[in-house]
Amino acid sequence: MNLDFTPEEIAFRDEVRAFFREALPDDLRRKMIDREHLEKDDTVRWQRILNARGWAVTHWPVQYGGQAWTPAQRYIFQEEMALAHAPEGSPFNVNMIGPVLCRFGTDEQKARFLAATANLDIWWCQGFSEPGAGSDLASLKTSAVRDGDHYVLNGQKIWTTQAQHADWMFGLFRTDNSGRKQQGISFLLLDMGTPGITVRPIETIDGGHDANEVFFDDVRVPVANLVGEEGKGWDVAKHLLGSERSGIARIGLSKERLSQLRSLERRLADDGTLTTAEQQRLAFKLAEVEVELRALELTQLRVVSADAHGGGANAAASILKVKGTEMQQRMTELVLELAGPAGLATAAHGAPGDPDQGWIAAAAPFYFTMRKVSIFGGSNEIQKNIIAKTMLGL
Amino acid sequence: MDFELTDEQKMLSETVTRYIAETYEFSKREHALRGDEGWSREAYAGLAEMGLLGLPFAEEDGGFGGGGVEMMLIMEAIGRGLMVEPYFATVVLAGGVLRHGASAAQRAGIVPGLVAGEHILALAHDEAGIARHTLAVRTTARETGGGWTLDGAKIAVIHGQSADTLIVSATTGQGLGLFLVDARAEGVSIEGARGYDGVPVASVRLSGMTVGADALIGTAGDGEAILDKVFDEARAALAAEAVGAMAETFDITVDYLKTRQQFGVAIGSFQALQHRAVDMLMQLELSRSMAVLAALSLGGEVDQRRRNIAAAKAQIGKSGRIVGQEAVQMHGAIGITAEYKVGHAFKRLTAIDALLGDRDHHLARLAAMGGVYAAA
Ligand SMILES: Cc1cc2nc3c(=O)[nH]c(=O)nc-3n(C[C@H](O)[C@H](O)[C@H](O)COP(=O)(O)OP(=O)(O)OC[C@H]3O[C@@H](n4cnc5c(N)ncnc54)[C@H](O)[C@@H]3O)c2cc1C
Numbered sequence: 031m032n033l034d035f036t037p038e039e040i041a042f043r044d045e046v047r048a049f050f051r052e053a054l055p056d057d058l059r060r061k062m063i064d065r066e067h068l069e070k071d072d073t074v075r076w077q078r079i080l081n082a083r084g085w086a087v088t089h090w091p092v093q094y095g096g097q098a099w100t101p102a103q104r105y106i107f108q109e110e111m112a113l114a115h116a117p118e119g120s121p122f123n124v125n126m127i128g129p130v131l132c133r134f135g136t137d138e139q140k141a142r143f144l145a146a147t148a149n150l151d152i153w154w155c156q157g158f159s160e161p162g163a164g165s166d167l168a169s170l171k172t173s174a175v176r177d178g179d180h181y182v183l184n185g186q187k188i189w190t191t192q193a194q195h196a197d198w199m200f201g202l203f204r205t206d207n208s209g210r211k212q213q214g215i216s217f218l219l220l221d222m223g224t225p226g227i228t229v230r231p232i233e234t235i236d237g238g239h240d241a242n243e244v245f246f247d248d249v250r251v252p253v254a255n256l257v258g259e260e261g262k263g264w265d266v267a268k269h270l271l272g273s274e275r276s277g278i279a280r281i282g283l284s285k286e287r288l289s290q291l292r293s294l295e296r297r298l299a300d301d302g303t304l305t306t307a308e309q310q311r312l313a314f315k316l317a318e319v320e321v322e323l324r325a326l327e328l329t330q331l332r333v334v335s336a337d338a339h340g341g342g343a344n345a346a347a348s349i350l351k352v353k354g355t356e357m358q359q360r361m362t363e364l365v366l367e368l369a370g371p372a373g374l375a376t377a378a379h380g381a382p383g384d385p386d387q388g389w390i391a392a393a394a395p396f397y398f399t400m401r402k403v404s405i406f407g408g409s410n411e412i413q414k415n416i417i418a419k420t421m422l423g424l
Numbered sequence: 425m426d427f428e429l430t431d432e433q434k435m436l437s438e439t440v441t442r443y444i445a446e447t448y449e450f451s452k453r454e455h456a457l458r459g460d461e462g463w464s465r466e467a468y469a470g471l472a473e474m475g476l477l478g479l480p481f482a483e484e485d486g487g488f489g490g491g492g493v494e495m496m497l498i499m500e501a502i503g504r505g506l507m508v509e510p511y512f513a514t515v516v517l518a519g520g521v522l523r524h525g526a527s528a529a530q531r532a533g534i535v536p537g538l539v540a541g542e543h544i545l546a547l548a549h550d551e552a553g554i555a556r557h558t559l560a561v562r563t564t565a566r567e568t569g570g571g572w573t574l575d576g577a578k579i580a581v582i583h584g585q586s587a588d589t590l591i592v593s594a595t596t597g598q599g600l601g602l603f604l605v606d607a608r609a610e611g612v613s614i615e616g617a618r619g620y621d622g623v624p625v626a627s628v629r630l631s632g633m634t635v636g637a638d639a640l641i642g643t644a645g646d647g648e649a650i651l652d653k654v655f656d657e658a659r660a661a662l663a664a665e666a667v668g669a670m671a672e673t674f675d676i677t678v679d680y681l682k683t684r685q686q687f688g689v690a691i692g693s694f695q696a697l698q699h700r701a702v703d704m705l706m707q708l709e710l711s712r713s714m715a716v717l718a719a720l721s722l723g724g725e726v727d728q729r730r731r732n733i734a735a736a737k738a739q740i741g742k743s744g745r746i747v748g749q750e751a752v753q754m755h756g757a758i759g760i761t762a763e764y765k766v767g768h769a770f771k772r773l774t775a776i777d778a779l780l781g782d783r784d785h786h787l788a789r790l791a792a793m794g795g796v797y798a799a800a
Contacts, residue, residue: 031433031493032426033720039425102425285797292795313791320796321714321735321787328713335427349706417705418698422678 035102043106050114053079062115063290064388065396067238070153070195077119077150087124087148094132094140095148101337104277105330112282122154122192123147127200130217130270134258139219155222157187157201157244158267164189165412167202168211168264172246174203174218176253181205181218183226183249189406193229193242196222202263217263219255226250236399271408278347279354281327287361288323291316294368294386303370312368319360326353348417352410355403362397369393427716429493437497443474444505450765453506453622461586462624465541468509472541477515481523485535492657492719496664500715503668506768508622510544513583516661518545518591520654521602525642530604534589546587548578548605548628549651557781559648563630565594565601571637572596572603574611574630584626585616591641592630599645603635621775622768656733659780660718666740666776667715670708670747673769677701677751684756697754704750707743714739727798734786735796741783744773 035043058072080086081095088107090096099107111118118124128147131139146152163170172185183203193199199220206214222229226249232241258266295312298304304312333347366373373393389396404410418424429437448467456464471477476498481487495516502511519538522531522545537543554560563576574594584590590605590612605612611633616626642650678701681692691697718736721729748770752759759766777783790796 031429031716031720033717035425288797310791313795314787317738317787317790317795320790321738322710324717324732324735324796325710325714325739328717329709331425332427332713332716335425338426339428349709352702353706353710411699414699414702415695417702418695422681422692422698422701422705424678424681424692424698424701 035106039102039106042103043110046107046110047114049083049085050110050116053083054114054116055079058117059115060388062117065392066388068117070192073117073120074150074153076117077123080119081149086119086150087128089125090128090148091132094128094144101334105334108277109282109285112280112286115286120150120153122156122200123150123152126156126270127154127219130200130257130266133269134217134266136254138254139257143219152197153192153195155190155193155196155199157190157193157199159189160186161188165409167267168215170202170204170215172201172203174205174216174251176205177250179253180250181216181253181256183218183220183246183251185246187244187246188241189232190229190242190244191240193222193244194231194239198222199244200257202267206261212264214261215263215267216260217257217266218251219257220249220251224249224251234399235401236395238395238399279326279330279350280358281323281330281354284323284354284357284361285327287358287365288316288320290389291361291364291368294365294390297386298368303372315364319357319364322353322360323357326350326357329353348413348421351408352404352413355410358403359400362393362400365389366393366397429497433493433497436494437501440474440476440498440501441504443470444501444507448505448507450506453508453768454763456508457618457622462618462622463508463510463583463586467507468511469541471509471511472539477511477541478535478539480515480519481531481535481539485531486539487535492660492722495657495661496715496719499661499664500668500671503665503670503772504672506622506669506672506765506772508624510546510583510586512658512661512665513547513587514538514543514545516658517547517582517654518589520657521547521591521641521650524653525602525646525650527641530638530641534604537588543588544583544586545589545591546581546584546607546626547591547593547654548581548584549593550578550580551576552579557785559593559600559651561593561595561600563592563594565596565603565644567596568634572601572635572639574603574605574633574635576630578628578630579625581614581626581628582619583624584628585614585624587614587626590628592628593647593651596644596647598643600647600651601644602641602647602650604639604641605630605633605635609633609635619775621772623772623775655780656729657722659733659737660715660722662776662779663711663715663718663736663740666744666773667708667712669769669772669776670704670711670744673747673751673766673773674701674704674708676766677704677754680755691754700750700754704747707746711740711743727793731790731793731796731798734781734789734793737781738783738786738790741777741786744777745783748773 058076061068077086087095088097088099092098131143158167160170160172174181174183199222201218202215203218204214205216226247228245230243231239232243233239234241299309330350369390372390447470475488478487479490479494483489534543551561554562565572565574574592576594587607590607592603592605594601611631613629614626616624619625681697681701682690684691714736717732721732751766752770755766758764
């Protein structure tokens with residue numbers, strides 16, 4: 031056992047670090063530090079910079095633009111990305127539809143979509159959830175009825191993140207009602223410009239607009255846009271949802287937030303905003319979350335290491351999602367506490383040019399929006415069900 | 425970066441775990457607890473035969489030169505078996521002082537007997553009415569006629585009643601000193617008691633007791649530096665022991681959830697209990713990570729070592745409490761009974777938190793050190 035990175039890994043880290051330092055535009059870094067909402071253009075711009083370096087879709091198969099990195103390299107890359115305040119690119123493109131097309135796509139689909147997806151020439155959204163089908167995703171109802179060489183879609187999706195920007199959607203639709211509910215679901219790709227699609231915004235508690243309702247009214251989708259076999263969309267979706275092991279806990283992000291918390295704490299202590307008693311209590315609370323973060327970080331590294339040795343630490347891998355999201359939420363809670371009354375007004379309260387002003391103002395929206403991480407991607411309750419069943423045999 | 429055990433380490437872990445499971449089943453432990461000394465000489469001799477008592481000592485002292493990871497594996501196995509024998513007191517605590525401070529002559533006089541399981545040692549440091557888990561003591565050592573005279577009172581001396589030799593901390597005027605004291609010498613009185621976890625503890629009184637100059641370990645001011653290291657090693661060992669006790673508790677509990685029937689089904693089919701079992705698993709895995717971190721930090725840079733060890737101790741304090749409490753709760757009334765293993769593990773986990781600084785103590789230390797992560 032050994033905690034140190036190898037010289038090669040350190041060299042890799044330095045290379046990644048240098049790249050982020052030079053390649054990440056200053057205005058983007060500033061937005062990330064201030065927790066400002068990223069515009070579509072911001073994400074596109076950054077993903078193209080990454081893609082030009084060959085680092086936009088690193089976990090795809092090498093033949094489609096991926097990198098044959100070791101688990102440790104992946105871990106380092108993600109951590110450096112977070113510490114550099116770099117955005118992550120579009121998860122729908124990079125982590126979801128890309129890998130699915132690499133695995134299940136026809137040659138035609140691969141040729142048409144993969145390179146464009148990696149470069150964010152196509153902006154994807156994910157149409158899975160419906161008003162009646164969230165955790166119980168397989169109970170979805172939106173129908174796709176075969177009509178010649180088209181499917182005709184009717185029904186509604188909900189919570190569709192960034193559908194307002196999307197060029198294309200990948201989604202699950204019911205092509206057959208007769209069997210078990212997991213059967214008869216098909217995975218389709220659709221152009222968001224197709225007649226009959228209506229996107230309606232949903233405002234969320236952070237005051238933002240990311241989520242949407244999407245309505246389908248006799249929307250015609252070519253059969254050529256079916257991924258995998260008709261009625262076998264559930265298998266495709268399971269592949270997509272089987273999240274990547276490394277990085278799922280977002281330790282890098284939490285670490286970066288922690289260092290911001292620390293510097294804000296010092297500042298508020300120095301300028302007298304915090305009483306000594308408050309300072310002590312806060313130092314104690316910070317130590318508390320740091321201990322847990324350290325434990326989670328080590329657990330993540332154990333998983334990375336086990337992966338490098340051909341797997342094994344399964345139990346640890348599933349813990350990462352639940353614990354990691356709890357951690358992220360705890361961080362935002364602390365930021366809000368620390369911001370105190372200054373965080374009440376989202377407009378600027380600080381002195382002009384105050385480097386912390388932006389993210390103090392963002393503390394509350396950030397806290398509210400981060401409540402989502404334990405809900406989406408399989409809620410933490412669902413994660414626990416899975417762990418109980420597959421690992422504990424309960 | 426690598427978290428894999430070497431083949432030898434794997435073998436060590438498997439052998440020790442199996443040996444303890446086979447020779448130290450729960451009824452044996454209970455029998456040992458009821459004996460005069462509260463532990464089993466036979467079981468301890470078994471550990472000696474396997475070479476485990478000599479593990480951390482250098483080869484020239486008759487040991488095996490094992491490191492933090494080996495110690496972690498042994499302590500985890502001891503934790504699983506809930507062993508009450510004086511491994512921690514003699515090998516980890518007192519043994520640590522010998523390794524880090526004793527002269528070759530002192531080691532030559534003691535280590536062979538220690539390794540053979542015949543010489544029991546205990547570290548007498550804690551005192552009543554003084555800041556806990558610090559290096560401060562009121563016990564005094566005065567230089568008198570070529571030797572030292574010791575006066576003071578110690579509490580919570582683990583395995584103190586069985587000790588042949590005590591290592592006593594005392595202020596010397598030149599800093600903290602550590603002294604080898606024959607437990608049966610004149611001027612030493614020892615009063616034994618049982619810890620709630622079954623492990624014997626003792627109060628020790630030293631009244632004008634005299635030792636020779638050769639009883640001093642290192643020089644008169646070395647005590648702080650030695651204990652600082654030894655306590656961190658001991659905390660790492662306790663973290664591993666806690667992981668063993670938690671793992672055992674967790675396994676028993678999951679097993680119980682699968683077998684205990686209520687309302688016509690196994691209680692493990694109730695989601696309210698499943699999620700709590702998953703929470704236990706998470707605490708166990710986080711603790712395991714921290715035990716590894718602690719073990720690997722021992723040889724490292726001092727500041728980082730202190731932070732890592734404090735973090736590990738804080739984590740296992742919390743995890744041990746959650747795992748213990750949940751296990752008892754999910755067992756229902758059987759979990760409360762004195763004859764059931766889970767309750768004993770719970771008690772040991774509780775004691776581990778109390779030893780060498782509990783969760784709050786270490787969180788406060790971390791807060792004072794500026795946190796877990798050294799400032800970049
Ligand atoms: C910000 C955000 C963005 C999203 N983006 C998208 C997107 O782009 N595309 C998309 O398709 N979907 C998206 N989703 C939807 C997301 O996948 C669902 O919200 C999620 O699957 C949970 O479904 P639900 O909201 O219907 O909750 P429900 O399934 O109704 O659950 C409600 C509560 O009950 C609990 N619960 C449900 N079943 C069980 C059970 N068996 N045992 C214990 N507890 C249970 C849940 O954990 C939750 O706490 C997004 C959600 C959010 C919050």
